[in-house]
Each structure stands twice: as C-alpha cells, then as structure tokens.
Amino acid sequence: EIINYVDFINYILDRFDKIIEKNYSNFKIKRQIPRQEIWLEIDTDKLSQVIDNIINNAFKYSPNGGTITVTVWCNNNKAFTSIADQGIGIPKPALSKVFDRFYRVDNSSRNSQIGGTGLGLSIAHDIMKLHKGDIQVTSDGKNGSTFTLSFPYSDEINQENNDWEDFAE
Ligand code: ATP
Ligand code: MG
16 A cells, blocks of 8 residues: 555554563663655565564664664655564674575574574565665674665655645645
8 A cells, every 4th residue: 555654653652662661671772763744565464573573683683772763764755664683693704694584693602592483584574675765784893783774766656745735735
C-alpha cells in the first residue's frame, strides 16, 4: 500500500519508546525525522519486521545500552532510513556476511549468551529486495553499527499526494 512513511516510522518508534521505558532503561531513541510527508509504496507488515529486527539487534548487541539514532532523509529519488547503535560493532570481515542465512558473527564473548538464529537480517535483506530497495551496514568493528535502508522514492506519488492536499483546502 502507499503510506506516509514519516507517520509509519514514528508509530514504530513510539512503540519502542514504550518497550524501552519498561525493559531497556539504559537505552534511548534519538529521532532525526523530517516533518514533511514522504509517501512510499511498502508492505507495512513486512517492513515492520525489518525495523523490529534491526532495533532488537541494537538492544541485543549493545550490552551497555546507549542511544539508537534513527535518521530519515530523501535524495536522488531514494528514501533512506539509518539506524545507528552504540553497541559492540561488527568486525570488517563479517560486514559482508551478516545478511547471509544463518550467519552469526563468531565470537565467544558475544553470541554465547545472546540467542538468535542468524535469520533476521537475511529476511530483512529479502524484504528490502522485494521493495526494490536495499539494506547496507557499516561499522568500525567496535563502536557501534549503522544499518541503512533505501527505498525507491517516486516524485510522482509525492506530487499526486500534494495535489490531494490542495483539494482538501
Ligand atoms: P535472529 O534470527 O533472531 O535475528 P540474530 O540476531 O543472531 O538472530 P541477525 O539479525 O540476522 O541474526 O544478525 C546476524 C548477526 O549479525 C548477529 O548474530 C550478530 O552477530 C550480528 N549483528 C546484527 N546486528 C548487530 C548489531 N546491531 N551490532 C552488532 N552485531 C550485530
Ligand atoms: Mg536479529
């Protein structure tokens, strides 16, 4: 369906703010999200799954908590969302593998106590491809990780919706 992505992401983050209040008091979410509408054609159930996995990973792999910064912007007919944590990071050689099925970074000090199947990010990758978008990750290997989603952004959809707003006047 075609939705206002800004409302969608704020709604998801409101839900995580409540989860943080209850269970993860050493975290906070910082929003860098524009006020204006960004209309995108997405499967909201599937995309919620993507964002849920990335934010749950941020919780899982940040033993000291920290700030999870969510930034949304548009550029060159793409809409971007980055989710940055201050956790243990991902070593350079593992960066290209985290989207592989069942892959988990092998480090006894991290995954032994932290449960997971290694499927979350491969599913996220599949879902982004289904949207003709992409998911990428950067990390210096110790001071946090940043996951960036991109979607095709159509001037036409956004134009049309601006027109509907004019009709409402
Ligand atoms: P699940 O299937 O329950 O999501 P998982 O979290 O282990 O299991 P993925 O979400 O696919 O699997 O992540 C793959 C691996 O990438 C993780 O096991 C972890 O080693 C690494 N990883 C993912 N996100 C982060 C992060 N934010 N910080 C550090 N490492 C991460
Ligand atoms: Mg996961």
